[in-house]
Amino acid sequence: MFDLIAFDADDTLWHNETLFQATARDFAALLSGPHPAEWIQERLFATERKNLGHFGYGIKGFTLSMIETAVELTEGRITGAEIRTILGWGHAMLQAPIALLDGVRETIAALAREHRLMLLTKGDLFDQESKLARSGLGEHFASVEIVSEKNTRTYATIMTRHGLTPERFLMVGNSLRSDVLPVLDAGGAAVHIPYATTWAHEQVPEDAMAGRTFATLESIRELPAWLAARGAEAPPG
């Protein structure tokens, strides 16, 4: 039924947001003193949001936003040692082991035997390629598309480039804003697999989903049965 199944990566195949949140907590602890931790994290998030239009998504931009926030909150009194600590977190995040979500390895391997799979993720090109290589999942994906933003035009462009009919394109991901809404608008199908936490930037108002048709699964493990129920019998790649 689908010619191609595309998967989001961060928080769909492997944990990502938890890494940012853990670092944001460390950051708040480093700067704690007069300010409560939640307020520091809120300031960091505001800096991130302000810089998103210049930095795009990713760890390097996040690290620069931490440093900028630290300079501001300390009114310039941040020490070189503290800056070094923040830089170290950036390096550690870039090299963090890839923690696959439960069921991903076996489900992706099984689906790849029956379907053409694509990895379709936004973010930092270099970092995403590195994560895919470290994930050990690379061989299962017939194609990889790393884009700066996932909007309706992005999906339409990718469908055209790969010669896909929209109704035979399925996107699977954790973000309503990036993986579901724009895919439906582009004429494709979408499966939503919520992650434990959603980055504030990715949240959508509930009424944005009114009248939309898409499936929600609790785990990627449920995807093969969902596809089978849809009578998916696309020939292998």
Place this chain on the structure above:
Amino acid sequence: MFDLIAFDADDTLWHNETLFQATARDFAALLSGPHPAEWIQERLFATERKNLGHFGYGIKGFTLSMIETAVELTEGRITGAEIRTILGWGHAMLQAPIALLDGVRETIAALAREHRLMLLTKGDLFDQESKLARSGLGEHFASVEIVSEKNTRTYATIMTRHGLTPERFLMVGNSLRSDVLPVLDAGGAAVHIPYATTWAHEQVPEDAMAGRTFATLESIRELPAWLAARGAEAPPG
């Protein structure tokens, strides 16, 4: 004769290295004192090189490398104000006006009427897309490929993806290492248009070019005549 002509972007279509070099000079001036400027720039370059495998190419990684170098060279005595200055340079670089090289605007516009053109650049996905949008050249390119590294495999993948016969693929760029050598190895043709300065990381030993066949032009203005002399009469895109 060529089905597609691909152009590198940084230092082929618009100035880039000069921006990094100017910022590196400002950086050396900021930290001058006990150390000579050349030595500071050499230390910055060493940090950049060390981080390349984690950061990839681009302004965000360069900014983080400046901060790291500043913390190291001052043995942690860098001030918050100086860090703020360095962060400001990063922001300024990301928003710097795009300065096209001489002859680029009219030559690309003219070539686009006769040939299918591709922009094929490495670096930070978000930043390169932003630069292309700001350059005003976007409409002339039938396709845009932003890759993390330009090696023989990259070129082979792109040729396959676009259904190109290698001998009918022409790459035009300023870097022997990224735009010429790997293209020739992938069976394509290459035109080298040297830029005034070459980033040290892109330099190749002279003997690496022994026995290679490619054209060198002084300016992109010479490209239409070079194509005409090759009898290039590919139909429009």
